Amino acid sequence: MILRMNETSSTAPRASGARPGGRSARVQAAVHQAVNELQATGRDAVTVPAIAARAGVTPSTIYRRWGDLAQLLADVAVSQMRPDTLPADTGAYRNDLLTWLDQYRDEMSSELGRCMLRDVLSAQGRENPGRCVSFCAQQLDTIAERASARGERPVRTEVLLDGVVAPLIYRILFAAETPSTDDVTRWVDAVIDREA
Amino acid sequence: MILRMNETSSTAPRASGARPGGRSARVQAAVHQAVNELQATGRDAVTVPAIAARAGVTPSTIYRRWGDLAQLLADVAVSQMRPDTLPADTGAYRNDLLTWLDQYRDEMSSELGRCMLRDVLSAQGRENPGRCVSFCAQQLDTIAERASARGERPVRTEVLLDGVVAPLIYRILFAAETPSTDDVTRWVDAVIDREA
DNA sequence: TGTCTTAAAGCAATGGTTTTGCTTTAGTGG
């Protein structure tokens, strides 16, 4: 098992009080939204004072809560990567895998996806990258559980992470060309053949 | 083929004059050394003015040559990752692979190695990450050529990158625990078995 | 060797970002 985590949020204070809807939550939402809006208008515009102004808070609030720009961007990126729906159920294990993984490839290899990966890795602290793997593993686990329920024999999630997700992300981060749907298919089939 | 590059240096000016040993080269060496020294004394100390002071240059020199701190750190990281020796020749393909890849695992999973990977990915521009893959591929190509010369049938380098290097680096970057020698052995054997 | 050319480094001023002590406010529990 590579990593599993289950925290709900990342930098939310939550010390004693602070329920959802409290002042902290409002500030966090406003800041996240401000970051997303500024990301759209070019990378250079994303600066702490600019974010603060747009979110209607002071820079010191951001610095005190997130530490620095890199950690704020990482926090926003992770919350964007959190899956909001279950993987589609196509009725067959291999097809579920191909469908979800190709969508993952598509999202992660986009300009926005690459930025999110970079933001997550650029900040110090190992929690955020761990959360990415965790989100991914959760979705793959869901697909595997459905396969088991159908009587199919799914591949271990760890093997999928090593055999498909890893080359996918490695190439997105390091290689000149982003991987294709065919690459994903090839990797998935290799893993399924090997484990079968 | 994922990527191949063969540039000699990265940010060296080299416009018309500027031979090795000239003023530019001396500044570059001094700055690189200053970065390495400061990296050792804690991450927070690595700032452009600090580097400039230690290297005996002015900050504007650094900003003009490298653009910003991230690009300088990426440049230093890449030049540290450039291999300075050929992979060891142990007489057998599988053993050559295991020896070199486990050493690579050791270097990349160290604190310093993780910092270098992060620095390379944090800077904008896709050349530097590409150089990392390239260095790695060159070493694996050398091992493969030796194997062919011996009459062994080596695995394609691209397959090794996807099957071994990718999970290695993916886990170093994203997972909580760094991969072990056993992981490398497992990945290498899986690739060899599959291709054989 | 001496002069010319040019790329790169130095200097210094400016503007933006980060950091910090102190004050104020909003949410929570008694």
Add this chain to the structure above:
DNA sequence: CCACTAAAGCAAAACCATTGCTTTAAGACA
């Protein structure tokens, strides 16, 4: 309703990044 506490605002200071102009040094050529 009041007291308490964590978080936000404010403002000043320190620090970092950027830029125009000047100076230096390396190489080219006579």
